[in-house]
Amino acid sequence: MKIHFLGAASTVTGSKILVETQGLKILIDCGMFQGLKILRELNREPLAVPPSTIDFVLLTHGHLDHCGWLPKLVADGFNGKIFCTHPTKEITKLILEDSAKIQEEEAERANKENFSKHNPATPLYTVEDVEKVLPLFRVVDKDLEIKIEDNVWFKFFYAGHILGACSIELHIENKTLVFSGDIGQDDDVLMFQPEKPKAADYIFLESTYGNRIHPQEDTLLLLETIINNTYERNGNVIIPSFAVERVQTVMYLLWQLKKQNRIPDIKYIIDTPMGISVLDVFRANLKWHKLTPNESIEMCEMFTLITSFEDTIEAIYEERPKVVIAASGMITGGRVLAYLERYISKPENTVVLVGYQAEGTRGRKLLEGEKEIKMHGNYFNVEANIVSIEGLSAHGDQIDLLHWMSDLTNTPQKVFLIHGENLALDALRTKIQEKYSYNITIPMLGQVFEI
Template structure:
């Protein structure tokens, strides 16, 4: 059996792990690369195997860095089955359509503004190509055995992180391979704690926060303080947010604060059409999260929900203080850019970063103190206050990741660390080895191993 890391190794984006065994080829996740240009350019490169020869794709969850390359895979000949949970299917469909729409818009803007190095800028894929993925989805239930082949079985178990997210156990060649996917937190605001594996021969564990411990701070109080301080200056609060889970978590906390009378009566805006549609997924899958149906309804009443872009423009030019939640979470695209074009140069503005920012993203640059940022080919001076609330991350930290291994009844032959930049991954490797004595290695992009 051969395992090849063709994404999500040495980086937190582009998750793709290829498994070849006895004539069967399986791809665990099929993510889009984001961040620095050398990574983004990998999205245009062919896979090291013909997509037409891949039999199955198993999706851990619906985030873009785990499903966003599927339209390319299908366009290049993949005709197999894509297995995932029902919420993941719903989320992936929304995310792929949104991704395709943004790419089409970005290509059009680049052509109109003549700021692409290419004579004609093209989207990575179109909305129509994204739709070609949908008929290939096959829904699986949590904890039920899925027979992929006569001698290959898969079981999906709850991973926390976002709604529908799962760890995948793969029984193949009489070996149990466990692919963690993205592991959620043990004390997440909305999601239930991830299910820990009990046995495994080989583990492929994410390491996003392999060298960090989430601060033991009062996230609600931080949000309350930042909002009140900004409104007292007459400013606007912009919260770049992932449309899935993070936007809903921030909405929930704001709703609690408003209900408690701790934040002012100003407009609270959710301007991410996909994030708004995700609310339907939450309402239709209440067993996956902690919110009751009534809480979902009451929470939504507080927010102005913007779908039409003309309403975005109206909100941008409304001078009164407001709180805006808008995608994308790493400030790589989406409507948050339109708000930042107007507000990033105003010292009374506060931008609150509430999630992981990959290397090379605008969000990472803002956190690192960038004096200006480039949006749609133009540079904007950063005068706004840039703050971070680390306690809202949907990823488990170092302690959560180490704890996730604590129920193993056997010693795995090897633990491969994936989905992490090299320094965090290596620090996690050291901690796992010290605590459990497991043979643990950091996976490298393009590396192929024999099991």
């Protein structure tokens, strides 16, 4: 059996692992590379294995770095089945359509304003390309054993992180391969605790926060302080947020603060059409999260939900202080850029980062204190307050990742550490060896292992 590490190897994004055995090829996730230009350019490169030869895709969840390359995979020849849970199918559809629209709009704007090096600038894929992906989905529930060929079966099991997210247990050639996908925090606000694998011959473990322990901070108090201090300066709070799960988590926390009269009676805006659509997915999939139907309804009532760009412009130029949650979470695109173009250079405003910021993204640059950022071909001075609330991450930290392996009844032959930057990968490798004495490998992008 061969394992091809086609993405998320010694980097966080672009998750793609190909399992190749005699007469069968299975791709675990099909994500888009984000962040550094050298990584983003890989999205335009052909896959190392012809997509037409791949039989199945198993999708852990619907974030762009795990599903965002599916339209390109299909355009390049893949015509097999894509297995996922019901919430993951719904979220992936929203994510891909939004991604395609943003790419089309940015290409059009780049050509119109002539700020791209490419002539003409073209999207990686279009909305029409996304439509060709959707018929290939096959929805299965978690904890069911799904046979895909003689002596080959898999099952999804709950991973927390976001709605519908699962780890994968794959049985093939009398071996058990476990792919973590992205693992949520054990004490997440909205998601249940991740389920742990019981046995595995080979583990493929995400390492996003492999070198970090989330601070034991009072998230409600932090949000309360940030909002009240900014309000007293007559400023605006902008929260760049991932449309899936993070928007809903921040909404829930703000709702709790409002119920307790701890934050001012100002306008609270959700400006991400996809994030609003995800609220419907939450209501339709109650067994996947902690919110009751009544809580979902009551929570939404305190927010102004914006879908049209005309309303976005109106909100941007409204003089009164407000709190805005807008996509995207790493400030790589989306509605949040329109707000930041107006607000980032004004010291009375605050930008709150509430999730992982990959290398090369605007969010990472702000987190590291850069005083100038580029948006739509123009540079803007960073005068606004930049604050990070690490505890709001949808990823488990080093303690959570170690705990996830604590129920194994056997010693795996090998643990592959993936989906992390180098410092995180090496720190987690050391901790796993200290705690469990497992055989650890950190694969490089493009490496192939025989097992």
